[in-house]
Amino acid sequence: MNLPEPHPDRPEMDALDRAIAGALRSLQPPGELLARILAEERALREAPVRVVPGPWFTSARFWLAAAAVLFVALSFYLGQPVRGEFDQFSGWVARVEAPEVIAGRANLSLMSDEMGSLEAYLRAVNAPSVSGGFQPSDGFKPVGCKTIKWRGMTCSLVCFYDSQGRGAHLFIARAGDFHTRPGGTPRFAMVGNLETASWSRGSNSFVLVGAPGVNVREAMRLSESPTNS
Amino acid sequence: MATEFETIVETHQASLFRFALSLAKEEATASDLVQQTFLKWARHGHQLRERAKAKTWLFTTLHREFLALRRKAKDFVDVEELENLPAEPAFGDAPSIDARLAVAALSQLDEVFRVPVAMFYLEEMSYAEIAECLEIPVGTVMSRLSRGRQRLRRILLPDSMR
Numbered sequence: 001m002n003l004p005e006p007h008p009d010r011p012e013m014d015a016l017d018r019a020i021a022g023a024l025r026s027l028q029p030p031g032e033l034l035a036r037i038l039a040e041e042r043a044l045r046e047a048p049v050r051v052v053p054g055p056w057f058t059s060a061r062f063w064l065a066a067a068a069v070l071f072v073a074l075s076f077y078l079g080q081p082v083r084g085e086f087d088q089f090s091g092w093v094a095r096v097e098a099p100e101v102i103a104g105r106a107n108l109s110l111m112s113d114e115m116g117s118l119e120a121y122l123r124a125v126n127a128p129s130v131s132g133g134f135q136p137s138d139g140f141k142p143v144g145c146k147t148i149k150w151r152g153m154t155c156s157l158v159c160f161y162d163s164q165g166r167g168a169h170l171f172i173a174r175a176g177d178f179h180t181r182p183g184g185t186p187r188f189a190m191v192g193n194l195e196t197a198s199w200s201r202g203s204n205s206f207v208l209v210g211a212p213g214v215n216v217r218e219a220m221r222l223s224e225s226p227t228n229s
Numbered sequence: 230m231a232t233e234f235e236t237i238v239e240t241h242q243a244s245l246f247r248f249a250l251s252l253a254k255e256e257a258t259a260s261d262l263v264q265q266t267f268l269k270w271a272r273h274g275h276q277l278r279e280r281a282k283a284k285t286w287l288f289t290t291l292h293r294e295f296l297a298l299r300r301k302a303k304d305f306v307d308v309e310e311l312e313n314l315p316a317e318p319a320f321g322d323a324p325s326i327d328a329r330l331a332v333a334a335l336s337q338l339d340e341v342f343r344v345p346v347a348m349f350y351l352e353e354m355s356y357a358e359i360a361e362c363l364e365i366p367v368g369t370v371m372s373r374l375s376r377g378r379q380r381l382r383r384i385l386l387p388d389s390m391r
Contacts, residue, residue: 027246
């Protein structure tokens with residue numbers, strides 16, 4: 001071990017150094033961290049490349065940004081949709097975060113079946129809350145919530161379960177954090193064996209992910225779900 | 230067969246996590262910092278010509294991520310852990326230190342000392358490597374390490390400093 005030179009006037013310093021170093025190095029990262037990183041890198045590789053404009057004063061980046069702006073403008077002109085960050089977020093939710101939750105590794109911060117309590121908690125920690133953007137169907141009850149981070153943004157997770165223990169998990173992000181966002185009408189998709197629904201309402205965007213075999217339409221009260229925002 | 234990315238992650242994730250924990254003081258934030266750092270590597274790591282400097286690049290990036298995160302959340306510091314620190318840990322001639330206690334003690338250091346001390350203890354980084362990571366002169370590293378270690382010693386062995 002390449003530890004500091006012993007102090008001649010304090011010979012015990014060397015032993016203390018070794019004790020501190022040994023204690024600190026005995027810390028191990030959480031078991032799921034490696035899998036999370038690899039899954040996120042895989043999702044990044046599979047996601048479409050998005051050009052991020054850099055500082056204007058670095059000429060190469062400036063021109064890259066200018067090219068990106070031209071590309072976006074041209075895409076709009078041609079009527080082609082420009083894929084924004086929300087697709088990456090919903091892809092990450094369905095491929096990375098939801099499987100962890102479904103596997104029982106969510107570690108919810110607040111356990112409650114009172115929607116009001118969950119909303120109050122999320123507001124208190126300055127995380128996006130449901131705020132009327134989602135109504136579970138009668139069969140599904142909330143069990144708890146937590147906040148999660150995605151690329152530095154604070155998002156929320158609220159878990160619902162029915163009487164048979166089947167889960168539907170609602171991920172909430174601030175719509176303003178995305179370049180593009182889904183509309184008010186839920187958009188349904190299958191990601192692997194998980195069904196998802198995505199929509200926006202008010203200042204938030206939502207992704208509802210059903211556990212395997214759960215039809216997310218069953219979990220949402222469609223008549224009271226958002227139509228167009 | 231493992232990809233280069235997988236190899237990099239497997240090689241450095243534990244040490245980066247420990248460093249992140251010494252900065253952020255809570256496991257969830259430390260995990261996020263490590264994940265964010267490796268994602269940056271996934272995006273930009275190929276630009277690093279000297280692959281031997283991957284470790285320095287990762288530590289520098291994680292430190293910058295931490296500084297950026299702290300700028301966003303000014304109330305980042307969690308003093309709860311510090312309050313749990315035993316007032317007078319008892320050590321003999323051959324001290325035995327619990328990992329959690331060591332992290333708690335480390336977290337009491339001012340950040341200006343904590344960062345180089347963590348790099349020093351956790352990663353066996355040389356003065357030059359720490360200086361490169363933190364973009365400060367080697368002499369400053371040595372001075373901060375010396376003072377940081379003294380303060381850490383004072384926290385862990387309060388009796389011996391009287």
